[in-house]
Amino acid sequence: MIYFDNVSKIYNGNEPALQDITLSIEPSEFVSIVGHSGAGKTTLLKMLLAEDSPTGGSIFFESTNIHSLNRDALNKLRRRIGMVFQDFRLIPNKTVYENIAFAMEAAGRSEEEIATDVPYVLDLVDLGSKIWSFPRELSGGEQQRVAIARAIVNQPDVVIADEPTGNLDPVSTFDIVQILKKINDLGTTVLLTTHNKGVIDSLGRRVITMDGGRVIRDDKSGRYAL
Amino acid sequence: MWWINAKRIIKYGSIGFIRNSFVSLSTILVMTVTLFVIGSLIFIGAVLNNTLSQVREKVDINVYFVTTADEGSILSLKKSIEALAEVSSVEYVSRAQALEEFRLRHENDQLTLQALDELSENPLGASLSIRAKETSQYEGIATFLENDVAVSAGEEAIIEKVNFFQNKVAIDRLTRIIDSSEQFGIGIIIFLLIASVMITFNTIRLAIYTARDEISVMKLVGAGNSYVRGPFVFEGVLYGIVAGITTLILFYPLTLWLGPVTEGFFNDINIFQYYLDNFGQIFLIIIGTGVLLGAISSYLAVRRYLEV
Numbered sequence: 001m002i003y004f005d006n007v008s009k010i011y012n013g014n015e016p017a018l019q020d021i022t023l024s025i026e027p028s029e030f031v032s033i034v035g036h037s038g039a040g041k042t043t044l045l046k047m048l049l050a051e052d053s054p055t056g057g058s059i060f061f062e063s064t065n066i067h068s069l070n071r072d073a074l075n076k077l078r079r080r081i082g083m084v085f086q087d088f089r090l091i092p093n094k095t096v097y098e099n100i101a102f103a104m105e106a107a108g109r110s111e112e113e114i115a116t117d118v119p120y121v122l123d124l125v126d127l128g129s130k131i132w133s134f135p136r137e138l139s140g141g142e143q144q145r146v147a148i149a150r151a152i153v154n155q156p157d158v159v160i161a162d163e164p165t166g167n168l169d170p171v172s173t174f175d176i177v178q179i180l181k182k183i184n185d186l187g188t189t190v191l192l193t194t195h196n197k198g199v200i201d202s203l204g205r206r207v208i209t210m211d212g213g214r215v216i217r218d219d220k221s222g223r224y225a226l
Numbered sequence: 227m228w229w230i231n232a233k234r235i236i237k238y239g240s241i242g243f244i245r246n247s248f249v250s251l252s253t254i255l256v257m258t259v260t261l262f263v264i265g266s267l268i269f270i271g272a273v274l275n276n277t278l279s280q281v282r283e284k285v286d287i288n289v290y291f292v293t294t295a296d297e298g299s300i301l302s303l304k305k306s307i308e309a310l311a312e313v314s315s316v317e318y319v320s321r322a323q324a325l326e327e328f329r330l331r332h333e334n335d336q337l338t339l340q341a342l343d344e345l346s347e348n349p350l351g352a353s354l355s356i357r358a359k360e361t362s363q364y365e366g367i368a369t370f371l372e373n374d375v376a377v378s379a380g381e382e383a384i385i386e387k388v389n390f391f392q393n394k395v396a397i398d399r400l401t402r403i404i405d406s407s408e409q410f411g412i413g414i415i416i417f418l419l420i421a422s423v424m425i426t427f428n429t430i431r432l433a434i435y436t437a438r439d440e441i442s443v444m445k446l447v448g449a450g451n452s453y454v455r456g457p458f459v460f461e462g463v464l465y466g467i468v469a470g471i472t473t474l475i476l477f478y479p480l481t482l483w484l485g486p487v488t489e490g491f492f493n494d495i496n497i498f499q500y501y502l503d504n505f506g507q508i509f510l511i512i513i514g515t516g517v518l519l520g521a522i523s524s525y526l527a528v529r530r531y532l533e534v
Contacts, residue, residue, distance in 0.1 A: 049446065071451070079448035089443045093245040105234050106449035108227060150447070 001027045001189060002048065002158065007057035009043055009213075017043045018054070019213045025191065027157070030184045032200050033193045034224055035210035041193040044210070045162050048191075049081065050074055079107045082151025082188075086163035088143040090135040090150075096122065097131045100150045107154050121149040125179055141172025148179055158189040165196055173199065197224040231453060239460030249433045250465065256429045257469035257519065258476070260422035261512050265473055267415050268508060269481070269497050273488060274411055276495040278404050285400060287364055287390045289354040289371060293321065293347075295384035300352055303384075307356060310370060312363035317355040324350040351386055364390060423519060430465070430523040434458060434531070441531040455528045462524030466516030473512050477501060 002025040009018040018040045025031055033041045046052045047059055050066050059066045061077060069077060090099050097118055104114045122128050125145040135143055144164055151159050161180060165173040177199050184190045194200065200207055200223060207222030208215055217225060243250050291300055301318065308316050319327070325348050332338045342349075358364050368390035434441075437458070444454045478501070485498030501508065 051446070075448045075450050077448075078446060083446050089439060089446075091440045091443060093242065098241075102444070102449075103447040106444065106447050106453060108230075110230070154448075 001025055001062060002191075003060040004044075004047075005058050005060065007044075007047060007054045007059060009040075009047065009052070010055045016055075016213045018047070021057070021213075021215060023208065023215060023218065025189060027189055028184070028187050030181070030190045030203065030205040031192070031208060032203060032205060032222075033191070033208045033210060034195070034200060034226060035193075036226065037195075039210040040213040041210055042162055043213075045160055045191070045193065048160065049078065049083065075106075079103075079154055080157045082148075082154070082156040082159040084144070084147050084151050084159065084161040084164045086166040088135070088140075088147045088167075090143055090146055092135055095132050095134055096127065096138070096146050099135070099146060100153050103150050103153055109154075117153055121153045122146075124152075124182075125149045126175075139172070141168050141175060144168060144172065144176055145179065148176070148183075152183055152188070156188065158191060159183055160191045162193050163195065164192070165194060165199060170198075177202065200224040231456070235453070235456030235460055238457035239464065242457055243461050243464045246433070249436070250461075253426075253429050253433055253465050254469045254472065257426050257465055257516060258472045260426045260519065261469055261473040261516050262476065263418050263422045264515055265477055265508065265512055267418065268511065269500070271411065271415070272500050272504075273495055273497065274407065278407070281400060281404070283357075285357075285364065287356045287358075287367060287371070287388060289356065289388050290386045291351045291353060291384050292386045293349070293351045295352060297352070299384055300354070304354055307354065307367070307370070310367060312358050312360070312366055313356060314359045315357045317357075319353045319355065321348050321350055321352050324348075324352065426519055427523040427526070430462060430520065431527040434524065434527040438531045441528065445532065451532050454532060455525065458524045458528045459521050462520030462522075463517050464520070466518070466520035467513060469520075470513035470516035473516075474509060477508075 004021045004023050007018055007021040008016055010016045021040075021044065033044065035041050043052070047054050048061075048066070050069070053067050058068075061080075064073075064077070066074075066077065091102065094102065100118045100121065101114045104117065109117075119128060119131065122131055125148055127142060127145050127149065130138060130142060130146075135146070138146065144167075148159075148161075148164070151161075159180070164180070165176050168176065173196065180190050180192060181203070192199075204221055207217070207219050207224070209217035209219075209222075209225060211226075219225075289303075297320070304316050304318055307313055328350060329339065329342070356367060358367055368388060371385070371388050371390075441454055481498040481501040485496040489496040
């Protein structure tokens with residue numbers, strides 16, 4: 001489904017951030033990417049979202065080369081990918097409802113669909129009661145659950161979670177991981193980057209280990225090995 | 227689809243406007259100052275134009291004729307002056323009219339009137355008052371008259387004096403003042419306009435700078451550029467409308483207060499009356515400038531953050 005073909009990235013003559021990455025991710029897989037800071041995890045995800053372009057190699061989503069897409073096609077592709085960030089990145093002056101509705105509106109969905117789907121995904125992340133709150137009125141864990149709700153509301157093919165538990169306490173971390181597992185059980189591919197050993201060990205799914213911009217391990221049912 | 231997007235853009239633009247009330251307020255204040263400058267320039271321009279045209283009206287050349295001049299030859303001279311391209315009007319004052327005007331001017335001055343009555347004959351000659359289209363053209367007209375006087379000198383000179391040569395220095399100076407005040411006025415207008423537009427643009431850019439993360443998130447959830455930009459541009463339009471209305475309201479008491487002052491000082495132009503008479507035009511200029519300024523500034527400011 002997602003295929004990295006010999007991808008490299010070098011930022012202005014520095015050490016390469018990514019070196020010859022070749023890997024493929026199948027539909028409905030739950031893949032964790034682990035590695036120290038600067039190992040290249042976030043750069044890899046940025047390439048997938050076309051936030052940045054590779055210095056060499058290509059990235060395919062199904063059979064499409066992501067970096068050959070024009071702006072419109074790229075916007076359409078991004079609607080098939082749900083993003084969750086470490087710092088949540090909710091829009092501060094929009095309510096929980098509006099934050100999620102915005103992603104649906106960007107995808108051109110009707111008001112009726114929005115009115116039924118938003119409360120539905122909020123129930124899924126157990127936040128039905130906070131629908132009219134602003135992000136600043138929520139705890140970190142709650143904000144991250146809103147971000148996940150926003151990521152899945154358009155029923156994406158892939159959810160990418162970049163260190164989603166990095167700013168959270170252990171209880172919220174557990175909640176988030178459970179939600180990601182539930183999403184994956186419903187058939188969505190999940191790509192997770194994390195530093196959290198406990199999270200990786202409790203998942204027991206595929207683990208890709210990165211170091212210095214290279215993939216150094218790729219285990220089908222791995223553990224945190226750094 | 228188009229309609230749904232437009233509706234959403236208007237909705238989120240309005241929501242942003244209300245929720246970021248502090249940012250909105252400060253932007254509107256800065257914009258009001260800009261629009262106020264532009265409005266003031268309109269008023270200053272009106273006052274200046276009016277004053278200049280009044281001063282111009284006051285400048286004329288008077289040709290005084292000897293008392294024995296024959297009315298027929300004065301009128302034929304009037305005709306030939308009127309034929310000049312530079313001349314806008316020529317007014318003939320006959321001897322009898324001159325006397326009447328003189329009496330009217332001195333109606334409270336019995337001594338002068340008595341002295342006048344002592345004379346058996348009307349001592350005043352007829353005159354022509356000539357007005358040019360431009361102050362700079364008086365010299366040409368005066369030269370024409372001089373030549374004419376020279377020509378008729380062979381026969382019997384009917385012109386007693388032409389007052390241009392006495393007024394020449396004053397007229398020249400006035401011409402220069404009028405020209406340079408127009409240039410100076412245009413210079414100041416351009417300078418103030420550029421300065422205030424830049425300040426407004428910068429304020430809006432700062433307001434949108436605070437929303438740059440928001441814009442990148444919008445892009446990452448797959449929103450198109452125009453859909454991301456729309457609410458910001460609409461918010462800019464709202465800033466412009468509110469600032470424009472505020473400016474128009476501010477001008478009401480201000481011109482009302484300044485009206486009598488300008489009327490006394492600059493003769494004849496009451497800026498309050500000017501404001502009321504030209505309200506439609508001023509409304510369009512102020513609101514239009516505000517809307518354009520808001521929309522264009524927002525459009526340019528958002529563009530920087532769309533490259534995700």
